[in-house]
Structures are given as structure tokens and as C-alpha cells.
Amino acid sequence: MSPATDAATLATRRSSRFVAWVRAWRAGLVPYDEVAGEVAGDEEHLVADAPGTWTDVPLGNALAALSKLSPDEIRLVLPAPGDPRGLPGPGPFTGAALTAGEGVIARDLGLVPEVRTHTSGSGVTFETVLWRVYPLPAAPTAAGAGEPSAAEAEAELAAALAEATATLTRLDIAQWRPELAGALAALRRPDGATDLPPGFDPRSRRLFARASVLDRVLALAGQAAPGGAVNGYEAQQRDAALRPLTTACRRALVAACNAPLAG
Template sequence: MSSVTDTVSLTARRSSRFVAWVRAWRAGLVPFDEVAESIAAGEEHLVADAPGTWTDVPLADALPSLAKHSPDDIRLVLPAAGDPRGLPGPGDFSGAALLAGEAVVTAGLGFVPQVRSHTSGSGMTFETVLWRVFPLAADAPAASLTMPGAAEAEAELASVLAETTMTLTRLDVAAWRPELAGALAALRRPDGVTDLPPGFDPRARRLFARAAVLDRVLVLAGQAAPGGAVNGYEAQQRDAALRPLTTACRRALVAACNAPLRP
């Protein structure tokens, strides 16, 4: 696996996996024993301040606090500066969610992931994910219902992606990040890959597959700044071109993960 692939794979939204798998579990579509492992995807996940606990606990030990929630009580939010949609209002949870750029909203509880880096005695660096739990109002998930549905989000993403690709081609994107240009081109082809659990319809699966890959590509673009653009003006043009695509991508991920489930 290349260093580029490593970078991309590590930027997947952890809250999207949390929401998708917990919702499927609460709908009776996947067994509880699979949920924590599927969310963690090989990482170590701990939870701080979970109800009934006094210290950090493994993710599997904290998930029973959601055992009485319905699938519609569990929602993904991907807030950004100037775009706090889906958050229940000002407070500690909303501040932490904005800082992380992602969170899980449930009836009574909010979960925000924090990535912590550690260095062992031998000098090796490794990471753990700590989900911090915040108390929320019982009607908190209702705030995210104003987000677009899967059909609207899919149309928006396709339109913005086409416009952005044309702009980046004009800016000679291949000269500053060849793998990003290739990834953008690949996204225009049908992609049958999906990471969603059972219960999501084909549109939600298709939307999530495209948006999840694109989300990682956009992180690469941010890490590449100022990239190989000839001058600062071109770098600003590139960033301006990517901004609406970033917004459309966030909306697509939210719409896919919060889509109605089917038995």
C-alpha cells in the first residue's frame, strides 16, 4: 500500500461508520457483536463519560447505552465553520463537534471522536480514538432532519463534482497532485463498493461509496496546499474550486448515513 493510500484510508469519517452500524443494529439488521468491531475498523476505540461508567471503557462496553434508541434517534452531523446544521444549538457538544468536524447525535447523548497519538518506549507512534459523550436533549436528533435527502444530495454532488473537475483541469491539477486528478476522474465512473451495513437502499449505498472516497481525496487536496500551483493566485483558485465540493460531500455523507432503513 502506498503512502498516498495510507493517508487516504486514515481520513474516513469515523462518525459515519458509528451511525450506520448502530442504526442497523437498532433496526435489528446486524447483531450487536459485530457493531463495535465494524466501527473501529482495526483501530482501538475507547469511550469517555459514557452513562454508568467512571473511566474510559472499550467501545463495545459503551454501546449498550443506546440499546433503547430507535434508528431514527441516531443521526450523523458533519458541521463546519459557518455551517453548523444538524447541531442541537450552542453548548459544549456543539463546540467539540465543530472542532472535530463530525459527531453523532442521539436522543439524550452526543458522541464526538478525538484521535490521540501515543509514543511507545521504543519510539513507535500509534493512535487511539476516544469518543467523548455529552448529555443532550431528548429531541436533539430532530435538528438534523432539515438536511437534504439522498436523492437531492446525490444530484448536488454530481453537479458540483462535474464543475469542480473542469475547474481543476483548467488549473492543470495533474501538475501539482497527480493522484488527486486520477481519483477525481475515477469518481465519475460507477463504483459498486460500499461500506454500509445491511438495511440501506441502493441509492444510499451508491451515494456513500462515492462521497466516502471523495471525502478522503479532499483531505489529500488540503494536505497538498499550496501544492504545485504556479503562484498564490492559482492556489486560491484551487481552494475556491474545492470549497463547494467539500460542502456537497459532507451533505452527501450525512444524507446517506441518515437515510431510512429497510428490513
């Protein structure tokens, strides 16, 4: 796999991991002490505006604000312009989630991750992830409203992937995006970064693993082709082919992360 492809398959949406692991914790399936580490991985995660705090705090400290929630009150949202499904209506959280393309609803709180880049005095650049907490309306969107089941999302994703693959083959996408061939192969061998915590059934695990890798492949496909190898018309054709697949992929991630947990 090329370096560009490998990079595209490293980052999972932070909100999806947050929801999956926090829901498993609230179901009593993983210990509190493990949650922050599983969500953050090798990144530094801080939380701003968490209830009861006056400054940014480590993620582990802020999770206490969610300790009285049930798993089904914690939901993943992956909105996009023109597709605000899952959002509670106009407000600061909705705007931030649309900008980021992701967010977490936790009863009357919304959380959105922001990646911040810092430069040390010696010139070293590094990143931190800041989860900003927003108060939500008294009656946010009902849990699961408008979401497909894992079975429905899996069928939608398979159909969209087959259609997009056929279209991109006709467009000869490999000619100007050759690293996509290697990235698509990763769909058949998801790694540990695409695994869900205990409590999720096999279908949800399979769906999350496939959609997570595909989500990262789509991020790569959406980048400008190296050396200007694609013209405006070809880019429009590519985008039209990938748009339904991108939507199906987002719906699959939401369905997998918000699926009912086994006790």
C-alpha cells in the same frame, strides 16, 4: 495509485461508520456483537464519559447506553465553520463537533471522536480513538431537519463534482497535484471500506460509496502542494473551486447515513 493517493483513500470518517452500523444494529439488522468491530476496524476505540461508567471503556461496552434508541434517533452530523446544520445549538458538544468536523447525535447524547497519539516506552508511536460523550439539551434538533434526501444529495453531488472538475481542469491542477488523477479514478471503484451495513437501499449505498471516496480525495486536495508548486493565488482559486464540492460531499454523507432503513 501513488502512496499519497492510497493513503488518502484509506480513512473513512469515523462518525459515518458509527452511525451506519449502530443504526443497523438498532433496527435489528446486525448483531450487537459485530457493531464495535465494524466501527473500529483495526483501530482501538475507547469511550469517555459514557453513562454508567467511571473511566474510559472499550467501545463495545459503551454501546449498551444506546440499546433503547430507535434507528432514527441516531444521526450523523458533519458541521463546518459557517455551516452548523444538524447541531443542537451552543454547547460543549457543538464546539467539539465543529472542531472535529464530525459527530453523532443519539437522542440526548452526543459523541465526538478524538484521535490520540501515544508513544510507548520503547519509542513506538501508536494511535487510539477516544469517543467523548456529551449530554445534549432536552430538545435536540428534530431528526432529519434541514437534511436533503438521498436523491437530492446525489443530484447535488453530481452537479458540484461536474462544476469542480471543469474548474480544476482549467486550473491545470494535475500539474501541481498529479496524484489527484489517480485518486479521482477511485471514485469509479469504491472498496469495501465504503460499504454500508444491511438495511440501506441501493441509492444510499451508491451515494455513501462515492461520497466517502470523494471526501478523502478532497482531504488530499486541501493539503499544501509538494515543493511549494502552487502559489497563494492558485491556492485561492483551488479552494474556491472545491468549497461547493466539499459542502455537497458532506451533505451526501449525512443523507446516506441517516437515510430510512428497510426492515
